[in-house]
Amino acid sequence: MADPAGEGGLVKARPVVLIAAALVLLGGSLGYVLHARQRGDGPRLVAAESSFTLDAPGLYYRDGATGRVARSPGAADGPSCVRFYAAGDRALCLRALPGTPARTQAVVYDRRFTELQTVTVPGIPNRARVSASGHLLSWTTFAVGDSYAAGTFSTRTSILDLRTGYLVKSIESVPLTVDGTRYHAADVNYWGVTFAADDNRFYATVSTGGRTHLVEGDLKAWSARTLRENVECPSLSPDGTRIAFKKKVSADPEAPWRLHVLELDGLREHPLAESRSVDDQAAWLDGATLGYALPAREGRGTDVWSVPADGGGTPHLLVPGGSSPVAVAAAPD
Template sequence: MSLRGRVLLAAGLTATLLAGAVAYVIVAGNRDKAPAVAASVVDAGPGERLLFRSTASGSYGRVATVPRADAAGPRAVSGLACDRVYAAAGAALCLRPDGPLATYQLAVLDRHLAVKDTYPLVGVPNRARVAPSGHVLTWTVFVTGDSYNGGKFSTRVGMLNTATGETVDSLESFAVTRDGRPYRNVDLNFWGVTFDDDRHFYATMSTAGRRYLVAGDVTAQTVRTLAVNVECPSLSPDGTRIAFKEAVGGNPAKGWRLSVLDLATLRRTRLAETRSVDDQAAWFDDRTVMYAVRRGPKAADVWVVPAGGGGAPQLLIPDAESPAALWNSAQ
């Protein structure tokens, strides 16, 4: 960790500018032009509510909440628009475009979604999470320009501790242990962080054509592999299981299957959702996983499925994505 300035949140990523500009034009062109609904006062603090990004006509991209007990019912819609949003313990982060070209911004929010601070963020936003304490924010962006990757997209993970001001600019500088041995390779990529506490986290690491679930330690600046073919982990509220997407046959081109990993035994349970889900799932409660399913370039819905492998998927929040449960500090 370092106490470096906010500009370093974007350091090393300037090669993404041109690709990001193209991505921004595509995103901007897809924004809803329907009349926006009136903004409401939205509370992102702990409570019996679900926070999400709206994909509904008239409120596309804006942050909203619904009661847990009536998730398909009337929603409170804020005036804040984000590409990705997440909240825990009364703190939230918003990843959003900043300007007309290829720049993006990390906005640090309070429980009422008021912007407390902003940081430049170069790269196309992909994932966002907040530690259970509300102190540590993390994000994943797509970037280009890595020499080993032949012009394809790579990923970068950053972290910001709002209590101390410390930042992690990239997990690629952390010491890696793969299969019990020290490991280093130029092609290391990380994405999809989920927190246990302010120090310990889980994430996806890819190298040499394989994807791993890793356990990380921010203080020690280390990660170690736990299991293969685990992407976009999400730690359960009780800290015992990881919900994740698993590439079918180990090949992402064939799609992903939602599964749950028991951290004590490393036993995998495939969930009843059989559609390909390209999302970092979240936990509705200790027994239920929620996730977004896209049904078009702009349209998405949030669904739920039992975490034990039984039951069937059910629609939870129509016209929504990027969900977070606010009732506790669930990941």
């Protein structure tokens, strides 16, 4: 079990032993990252929980009845998660740990669901993403509150680079430029990271001063700049040219958002055929289709739906009782 990480504490990788860690000052107010080195000839791996793997390409999701990762069609035989995502040869599972205060365990798996590493952070599981290569992972937790619809919430978003072992515990330390001006404020919150194919650039939501913005971040330059206002939970298309997002279109706290797609070239946007309020980070199931979760039509929980990304067509029910949809490709060579 990984030790909880306090604001100044070290995060232990499971099951490897952490023997060296350094807080690296990235210049001025650039914040810090944690660099963990592993001892021995290689990490000792925790065996997969079952024979369930990501080897078969298709739609994977969290099954609401069991809380486990499932494949459509098929049984829910994967690990238990609150949020799930996979890409490349890695998968990310967010689990809510028991007890108070709330804590989240981020678990990194390979395609056979062999557990490679765990990180424990404060808060309630909320968003999970893996870069297309599987090298970068990000998760968001609610540190305060449990809904973006309410005005009183606080988030914590981390990025883990599996190539180096660097863990950015909170990307609030990234220097932010808003409308061309360097920006400082105590109420800055980031959430909903999505990665570009270069494993350097990322997009996310930043909230401050009662407004939300789409930001483009650069890990190497350790900087972020706003691109457009009123963009939440971005999801970059496979070709890197479009961002799906939820846009606030109403003051009604029960139905504030509508899914849109933004063209990065020219920043033109259009609404999608899904007119219901979607509080989710939509996933690109292919270059033309988005998947997302909506409250279930009957009972509690959510269902997985899809809708064309071009604004046409109609929404389609994919998985009753599902959430966290992700289209997994064949294993990389």
